[in-house]
Amino acid sequence: MAYLPQESRLFGRVFGDAEMAALFSDERGLGAMLEVERALAQAQAELGLIPPEAAQAIEQAIAGFTPDWEALARATERDGVPVAGLVSALRRAVGAPYERYLHYGATTQDILDTALVLRLREALALLEGRLRGVLRHLLKLAQRHLQTPMAGRTHAQQALPIPFGFKVAGWMAPLLRHLERLGELRERLLVVQLGGAVGTLAALGEDGPRVQEALARRLGLGLPPIPWHTARDNLAELAGWLSLLSGSLGKMAQDILLLAQSEVGEVRESAQEGRGGSSTLPQKSNPVQSEVVVAAARANAALLAALHQAQIAEHERATHAWQLEWLTLPSMFAHTAAALKQALELCQNLVVDEARMRANLAASQGLLLAEALQFALAPHLGMEPAKALLREAVRVARAEGRHLVEVVRERAEVPLPWDSFREEAYLGAGPHFAARVLAWARDLLREEA
The missing domain is CATH 1.10.40.30 (Fumarase/aspartase (C-terminal domain))
Incomplete structure (x- = not known):
């Protein structure tokens, strides 16, 4: 097993995601920090707090900055965070007499947290696009099977007939709720962090709130009512959303795993030959995509506790909660991105065996x-x-x-009327309920019927 499976050359295509990995790379992280420092200088120049020439010098230095990764790594090892080393390198690049205006009135956590929010904005856009893709494919699948009868199961036993489209709609409903939750979450999460050493922006005097507002405007972020150095509930809420999303995908994948069992055989992950092959058994076509989705969901559920622990921060700057986020949140994004990638392929390629569904009912x-x-x-x-x-x-x-x-x-x-007792005639309000979900999906996805 690799040290980090999502970054492994062998396991990376299974558990990893190249697009999400790029957003959490050192290069993108450094770029986001530079973006915040540039916007801060521009905001302060706009308000007349630093000379316009200083903002220009800072912007030029950032535009031409080439990081010395080894030096930054040594500084991060020394300080525990990369900002101090980065600011020192940037000040040398800016030079006299304007270097003192770089990072003016800010603190390390302002830069790192706001840079994180910028990356989270991109990461959520990536996840949303894939989630919408999964929902579009499920919408088509449910539409095709609104009247396809199959066995509904409770306690792993056959219970009553249901339409397969009803089952698919049951997969869709929580995913639609997660899409709605994402819109609500963004308003709270995507906000600027600028508070200075203890959150009061004392170094900027009465101009602190104006700088905060100008920085938020330049970065396209919201404005929090108070700096959130040690109030990490929004990140815990984000982690909860990631776990909820991957969990709902995991429920769908678990159903597919069970429906694909040899004795049931009502669905297959793909018509593609050779997928999920065995080293020993030539007849095997293992449901490997569903397995990855379930594993990602369970991993996120386990990691979620750490983000809730990270809410417990001391006074106006925590001693370790921050580091807990660094250790867990990127992994949760990696798991969620991988689960969505696998689920998207799964929904695109799922083979539904209607004849087997009817045969199992008849049996x-x-x-x-x-x-x-x-x-x-x-x-x-x-x-x-x-x-x-x-x-x-x-x-x-x-x-x-x-x-x-x-x-x-x-x-x-x-x-x-004894001859009327047939499984396909006893679907209850299943098609009606499924149709409700499909109408909801079309509305959210702006899809035509």
Whole structure:
């Protein structure tokens, strides 16, 4: 097993995601910090707090800055964070007499947190695009199968018939809620952090709030009511959203794993030959994509606790909570991105075996119609006698390998339309509920019916 599977040359294409990895790379992180320093100088020059020439010198130095990664690594090892070493290098690049205006009134956490928010904005856009892609494919799948009957299962046992489109709509509903939650989350999460040493921006005097507002405007970020150095609830909420999203994808993947079992065989991950192959068994086509999605969901659920621990920060600057975020949040993004990538391919290529679904229904010999028969008999016999009759009929049908409707008809001398008791006719409001979800999806995705 690799030290970090998502960065492994062997496992990277399974558990990793190149686009998300780029957003959390050192290069993008450094670029985001430079973007914040540039915007800060521009905001302060706009407000007349530093000379315009200073902002120009800072912008030129940043534009031409080539990082000495080894020197920055040594400085980060020394200080625990990269900002101090970066600011020193930038000040040398700016030179006299304007170097003192770089990083003016800010502190390390202002730069790192705001730079993080800039990257989170890009990362969430990437995840949203994929989530919408998954939903579009599921929408088409559900539309095709609004009336396709299959066995609905409870406690891993066949229970009642349902449309497969209803099952797919059940996968979609939480994903649609996550899409709505994302819009709400962005408003709280994508805000600037500028508070100075303890959150009061004392070094900027009365101009602190104006600088904060100007910086937020230049970066296209929201304005928090108070600096959030040690209030990390928004990041914990983000982690919760990542875990919820991957968990809902995991539920879908777990269902697919079970439906793809040899004894069930109602779906396959793909028609592609050779996918999920075995080193020993030539007949195997393992559901490897679903396995990865479930594993990612469980990993995120485990990591979520660390982000909640990171909310416990001391006074106006924490001693370790910050580092907990660094250790866990990028991994949660990696897991979620990988799960969405696998889920997107899964939804695009899923093979639905309608004939096998019908065969599995037929193999129950009418047992899935027990509830329908019970409710049909109740007006004639009473509910408890009807239930007792059905229990005995089920026992006989199983013991003798007979169809349940045939057995009940022998024992219940009541006028019922016996030939109408068919699994595909007992779908209840399943198609209606599925249609509701599809209408909701079309509205959110702006898809036409």
